Amino acid sequence: MVKMILFSHPTLNENAKALIDGLLRNKILYKIYTCVAIFEGQLLDKLSKHSKLNDLKRRRLDSTWQLLTKSKSFFEFGRLLASKFHVQFLVKHEKGFFCIDKVYQKHDKWIANNLIGEQKKGATAVYAYEDGALATFIKAKKIGMNCIYDLPIGYWRSARLLMQKEFDLNPEWAETLTGFNDSYKKLSNKDHELALADIIFVASTFTKKTLETYPGNLPEIKVIPYGFPEVRQKKIYEPLANRKLKVLFIGGLSQRKGLSYLFEAVEGMRNAVELTIVGQKSVDNCSALNNALEKHQWIPSLSHDQVLDCMKQHDVLVFPSLFEGFGLVITEAMSQGVPVITTNRTAGPDLIRDGVDGWIVKPGSAIAIKRVITKIIERPELLEILGTAAQKKAQTRPWSVYGQEMTDALSSLKIL
Incomplete structure (x- = not known):
């Protein structure tokens, strides 16, 4: 039959x-x-x-x-x-x-x-x-x-x-x-x-x-x-000289996403890092979350097309989730030529070769996130090397x- x-x-x-x-x-x-x-x-x-x-x-x-x-x-x-x-x-x-x-x-x-x-x-x-x-x-x-x-x-x-x-x-x-x-x-x-x-x-x-x-x-x-979403154009990588590293997070604003560790990682790097957070709060009255958002650019909501455009305007996506079935923002960012820092509690290990087309870090570790961000600041050419490799990976799996x-x-x- x-x-x-x-x-x-x-x-x-x-x-x-x-x-x-x-x-x-x-x-x-x-x-x-x-x-x-x-x-x-x-x-x-x-x-x-x-x-x-x-x-x-x-x-x-x-x-x-x-x-x-x-x-x-x-x-x-x-x-x-x-x-x-x-x-x-x-x-x-x-x-x-x-x-x-x-x-x-x-x-x-x-x-x-x-x-x-x-x-x-x-x-x-x-x-x-x-x-x-x-x-x-x-x-x-x-x-x-x-x-x-x-x-x-x-x-x-x-x-x-x-x-x-x-x-x-x-x-x-x-x-x-x-x-x-x-x-x-x-x-x-x-x-x-x-x-x-x-x-x-x-x-x-x-x-x-x-x-x-x-x-x-x-x-x-x-x-x-x-x-992966369709790869439509190659990303243009802007030199990092004389500007801050543009770091992006997209997702629900919950500790399940490992948010506190991202905020902790960039806390002492605000002279070198510009963090943008895109996503809606899971609750309105969490003081720790509200205080952290006040220190960075926060965008509550974007359409899907706007999300992809936002990704193009940033250097690296950090998705430090502590429990994730997949994490579509990973594939979306890679398709835009943006390298991703994520954990092994996402689909990251199924999609990313650590240090080749992205980075896999220990979950629940601000130190691990900060270590990779510091490496990028010290070697900004990594953005284009890994970002280009990420986009090529995306082309192989539409x-x-x-x-x-x-x-x-x-x-x-x-x-x-």
């Missing part, structure tokens, strides 16, 4: 779209289920051109997908509107009527309710993501469909083991560690999803390693890193390669 995969993802991010492209090219995609799907010429497509509705552009899909796409958008639209107008009680973690948890749960149950009919029409397997797979997988198991699971971030038990140390080491940053707010039910559901999976896909070796703390048997875990590798892996599965 030809393998036909029903693909489920509430928001269809970049990696999900690349996988869909691969499945379509290889003719093993049955149907796409998502929340908001916008196609050229539709009313929502026209509305997305309004400056206040720019966020809708991210939901535009290829017109060739239209006949294969099913969408149900009420809860996701509610979440987007509540977030935009800062109606916080509606999107409160796990409790709000339009919270992201509710969006995923409703989407999951919708697919589960349609599985029997879709199986009769030709679907043989379902591909779903963490927090949005439980009801779907339970129904799939009952009717004999295969369950393909995608874990985009590290396993929660490992997260708690690793991040608990931060509560002791940096208590003033502890309130930014909002991942500890998940309920027992939500965490139990994550474990149940894993238990039902026939195969698990992850995007980094680190994510696979975090699953070693799972208290049971797991199926095969396949590591396939995401792709998103289409990720899509094809995923499709090849899915096509060869014995479970299907």
Whole structure:
């Protein structure tokens, strides 16, 4: 029987779209289920051109997908509107009527309710993501469909083991560690999803390693890193003489990202380093975070195109995350010719050769970050050497390669 995969993802991010492209090219995609799907010429497509509705552009899909796409958008639209107008009680973690948890749960149950009919029409397997797979997988198991699971971030038990140390080491940053707010039910559901999976896909070796703390048997875990954005132009490297080194961080402003160590690393180097922080606060009332931001340039939000432009204007990206499933900013910066300093708790080791096209440093070490920054200041030619190598690496692995590798892996599965 030809393998036909029903693909489920509430928001269809970049990696999900690349996988869909691969499945379509290889003719093993049955149907796409998502929340908001916008196609050229539709009313929502026209509305997305309004400056206040720019966020809708991210939901535009290829017109060739239209006949294969099913969408149900009420809860996701509610979440987007509540977030935009800062109606916080509606999107409160796990409790709000339009919270992201509710969006995923409703989407999951919708697919589960349609599985029997879709199986009769030709679907043989379902591909779903963490927090949005439980009801779907339970129904799939009952009717004999295969369950393909995608874990985009590290396993929660490992997260708690690793991040608990931060509560002791940096208590003033502890309130930014909002991942500890998940309920027992939500965490139990994550474990149940894993238990039902026939195969698990992850995007980094680190994510696979975090699953070693799972208290049971797991199926095969396949590591396939995401792709790089298109390389459109070569970066022009400005001499470092008579100016400061432009250091950039992009990501959520949480201690999970290792932020305190970055701030500590540059604290005594402000005469030689200019630090820009791009990202939204995880909480508003963390004094340590607020005090640190006052000392540097802080940009709360940028569009994706603006992020890439911002990267081009900087010398090096520092992404010192303490727990990361992948870290798309790594591939984005490398595609722009910007070398990256990151840790081995990201996809860094899967993408970067230390000292060749970027740097891998010890997690939770301001000294390690400062050591690399100092090396760059002493040898500014490293920016062009490693940045050029990073951009060449990006050219070898565009998103289409990720899509094809995923499709090849899915096509060869014995479970299907």
